[in-house]
Amino acid sequence: MANEATAPTLYTVAAPPHWHCGRTVTGVMQQYILALLPAAVMAFIYYGFPALRVIGLSCATAVAVEALCCKAMDRPSSVDDFHAVLTGLFLAFLLPAMAPWWLVVVGAAVSIVVGKMLFGGLGGNPLCAPLVGWAILSLSWKTQMDPGAMVLATxxxxxxxxxxxxxxxxxxxxxxxxxxxxxxxxxxxxxxxxxxxxxxxxxxxxxxxxxxxxxxxxxxxxxxxxxxxxxxxxxxxxxxxxxxxxxxxxxxxxxxxxxxxxxxxxxxxxxxxxxxxxxxxxxxxxxxxxxxxxxxxxxxxxxxxxxxxxxxxxxxxx
Amino acid sequence: MTKPSFTLLAGIGGPVQDGPEPEVVRVPLRGHSTKTIKKKAPVGPGTLVAEHPDPGVGDAHSPILGVVTDVTDTAVIITAGEAKPAKEGEPAPTADPVAPVAVASLGGDELRKALKALGVSTRPFTKAAVLVVNGLNPEPGTGIAEILLGDHQATVEKGLELVQKLVEPPTVLLAVPAGSSATLYGCTVKQVPATYPNSVNPLVVKALTGKETMDGVALVSVMELYAMGRVAETGLPLTEAVLTVGNAAYRVKVGTPIAAVLAQAGVAASPCDRVVVGGPMRGKAVASTDQGVSKDDYALTVVPEAAFPPVTDLPCINCGECVLVCPSRIMPGFVTRYVEFKMYDKAKEFHLESCMECGMCGYVCTARRPLLQYIRLGKKNLDLQASALTSCRLQGE
Incomplete structure (x- = not known):
């Protein structure tokens, strides 16, 4: 054949099916975050900047802790699949708007470490990760987790x-x-x-x-x-x-x-x-x-x- | 990226066109003997090039006039050209060397023998109470069954006559896509919703007989009927396949390089694309387009690299999409996780063997895991375990 003199064209060889619906883990997580945005906006309307503070801190901590966990576990970082952001967002949604900063940080870190990474990351968690963080917080710091006690100016x-x-x-x-x-x-x-x-x-x-x-x-x-x-x-x-x-x-x-x-x-x-x-x-x-x-x-x-x-x-x- | 359509009505117009005239053919061998013919032997169209040891599997024949340039484990390679006789005094093969065999007058074992010698496999056609003709296009985007039932009904019916002689079924059922008016002589027609995976054999049998078992059922596809019909019409060995490529169907000589067929159909394949023999859901991706077309191929599909997200080795996230689409009602996510960690017994417990390999689970997988690949790996390993057990038992006796 004519190709034999030159290098052969390389094609992808893979098992069927060769089509895919296009849904990916990253895509799904992004869509979920998008779907939670209206609630985040409403939280801002009712509680103002303290709510944004909790959301931002929770998401940032979750991402940072997951990155550190991946490093400690000597595996490629999985933060780019947005699941850590989503976990942080869910946890923030369960906290009072006036929650102290350390409560948010501890909750997000515990959600990621105990709720997810201890079991091998996304795909291994037997419990809903943000709820693990929430449960540990509400058993440990009952007052700080009580919206009635924390949010007074309302x-x-x-x-x-x-x-x-x-x-x-x-x-x-x-x-x-x-x-x-x-x-x-x-x-x-x-x-x-x-x-x-x-x-x-x-x-x-x-x-x-x-x-x-x-x-x-x-x-x-x-x-x-x-x-x-x-x-x-x-x-x-x-x-x-x-x-x-x-x-x-x-x-x-x-x-x-x-x-x-x-x-x-x-x-x-x-x-x-x-x-x-x-x-x-x-x-x-x-x-x-x-x-x-x-x-x-x-x-x-x-x-x-x-x-x-x-x-x-x-x-x-x- | 647009979501692919799963309709089995491809809307590809017939009739079947003639394929390219190849300069080199690679006649594929599937367990055929490589001793039948030697290098440099002259061959004509219809010359036997490889016998198959199984009496139920068809032999392989040369589709063209030429010279055998190589015999490998997987193919007999023939270069087209004037064929000189191997020895002085022997007649040289010509463009029309073999005598036609009138298969229509034969019956029983004679017919089986004749069909094998003509390159047709008769192994699936044992005596059965019901013969099911799968008249649906095998996969989305492959319109071959539609075209053969529409434009080549007479040939298909000739093939059906032969199969009926072998199976001797009291009832013959034909599955056609909903809305189709196709019929075949002597068949009870039943319409099946025209969406994949309804064209997969076990589901066709279920739709027609109401039973989830292949016991007492012989199954034949329209493509097989057409091939047998061609043999009955010409009396010559089977050396062609009908394929849908792009938006047309072609009658292609067996062994024609895939590249030549794609070129004639005007379908471009760039590096890193998938060149698939068969349809997008069950077809085989080939490494080289020099590979020859085989008798039972029904389509060539090119899937561009950028069309879909790449396969990953991410862990299963247990989203359950595969469970909801699985026509075998198993849990592909669980089964493949067990296979991934070599827990084959556990995979069996989750009914790995019920999988009909339609590929739907891999299509919907959020983590884009190669689910069907894992399932096949599991089946293969369970088979190996079972055969190792049998040989152990034999040694003990």
Whole structure:
């Protein structure tokens, strides 16, 4: 052939499929960060620059700590996949806007080190990484993690502490519409219900968020809330109140759906979402923490290996 | 980058055009004997160049007049040109040397023998209660089944007659894409949604028989029927393949270099692109475009390097996309992680063997892991383990 005199053309040889949908880890993380921006903007509107301070510090710490971890583990840096930024953003959303700087730094570092890198990085974490950081912070520094104690210069009230300490009558005074647009005191991003739903809707429209877990989570919260409400409406608030307060929406759409710590089969995802949703209400009713969402998700995360055992019969199996 | 379409209606117009006249052919060998013909032997079109030891696998023949320039383990290389007789006094091969065989009048084992000698594999066609004809284009972007059913129906029906003689099925079912009006004589036609992976054989059988098993089912593709139909029509050995390349279909001599076919079709392949024999989801990427086209190829596809993100060795992030698209209802993410860490028994526990290798999992993988490659590696290693076990048992007896 004519080519034999010259060097042969080199082609890429790889196993099929040769097409790809174009979705990459980096791309997905960037889209998630984009989807969280409306909530971040709302947090700025309600809390001002302190909120931005927490978000920035949390993201920066997460990235720096992950880079250091990669160095210590003698492996190529994985910070360019934006997962550290996303983890930092999620953690910031769970913190009060006035959280002291050291709390944010410790939380972000713990999220990355204990939540993710100890298990080998992205793909190995058995629990939702930012929730690990949140859990350690809220067990260690209860006061600093309490928005009611930290954010004083505000007219907003925390619906869940109202419910816990003043009873359902106080909670019922709050307008559900206000709660929906984020007019409630709480973690800086988690309470931006409308903005988070906008972000989640965007991800769903891009095919990056599957609705099995979010819907079953919300259904779990609603159904469990409804059961208590029907048992005694003078002690327990309406199920819609549960849906709109605390970090239910953030948890349902973003934290419970963390890919690594959630199951993958359809039935398993529904069971996982329902479990986390029901646990949320149970913790709110009986637990010592006003908002049960993070612990409920961590609880469901622990059962993910068991949920993964729920799987359909393979093709052709008898 | 635009998302590729998974429709199985390629919309490629027929009829099949004649392919290039190659100067050199590399007739591919797949376990054929390399002793059948020697270097420098003169050959004509239809001259036997490699026998296959299996009685169910077709022999290989020269598609052109020329001289054998080399015989390797994988190909017989023939250079076109005037063929001189090997010895004084022997007749030189001509452009039309072999006598046609009338296969249509044969039956049973005689037919099998005749077909093998004509280069047609009959191994899949054992007696079965149902014969399923897969009339769907095998993959997105490959329109060959559509063209053969539309423009070459008579030839395909001749092939079907031969297969029916071998399989003797009480019922013959034909799968066609939804909206197609194609039929074949004696077939019960059933429409199948025209999206990949519905053209994968087990799924076609499921759509037609309702059962998730190949037991009692013989399966044949329209491309195979067409090849057999050509043999029945001409009585000459099978030395051609029909391929879709770009926006047309070509009848290409077996062994024609891929480069020549691409050149005729006007499809350019730049360095680092993937030149794929077959379709984009299941085809084989080749290292060299000098490689010859084989009998059972149905398409050539060039996938530009920049079209899709590169394959990575990132860890699985457990996003579950592969599980949602898998037609075998297995968990490719789990299976491939087990294979990656050589836990083949665990992979088997997760039903590795149920995989029908459609490639959908690798297509959707967020981490762009080579999922199908891992699955094949796992299958291969499990086979090796099983055969090692069998030989151990034999030694113990």
């Amino acid at each position: 007219n907003l009230v925390d619906p869940l502490t109202q419910l816990k300490y003043l009873g359902v009558a106080a909670a019922n005074k709050l307008s559900l519409g206000d709660l929906f647009i984020g007019k409630q005191l709480g973690a800086l991003g988690a309470t931006q219900v409308l903005a988070l739903l906008v972000g989640a809707g965007y991800l769903v429209s891009r095919g990056l968020l599957k609705l099995y877990i979010p819907l079953s989570f919300l259904a779990g919260v609603f159904l469990a809330g409804l059961v208590y409400y029907l048992m005694d409406g003078s002690v327990y608030p309406s199920p819609v109140f549960h849906l709109l307060t605390g970090s239910v929406v953030l948890g349902a759409c973003f934290l419970a759906t963390d890919p690594n710590s959630s199951p993958v089969n359809k039935a398993a995802m529904v069971g996982f979402g329902l479990t986390a949703g029901v646990m949320t209400v149970i913790i709110r009713v009986y637990g010592m923490y006003p908002d049960g969402v993070p612990f409920a998700i961590l609880f469901a995360n622990l059962f993910t290996p068991m949920f993964d055992l729920i799987r359909p019969k393979p093709f052709g199996a008898r």
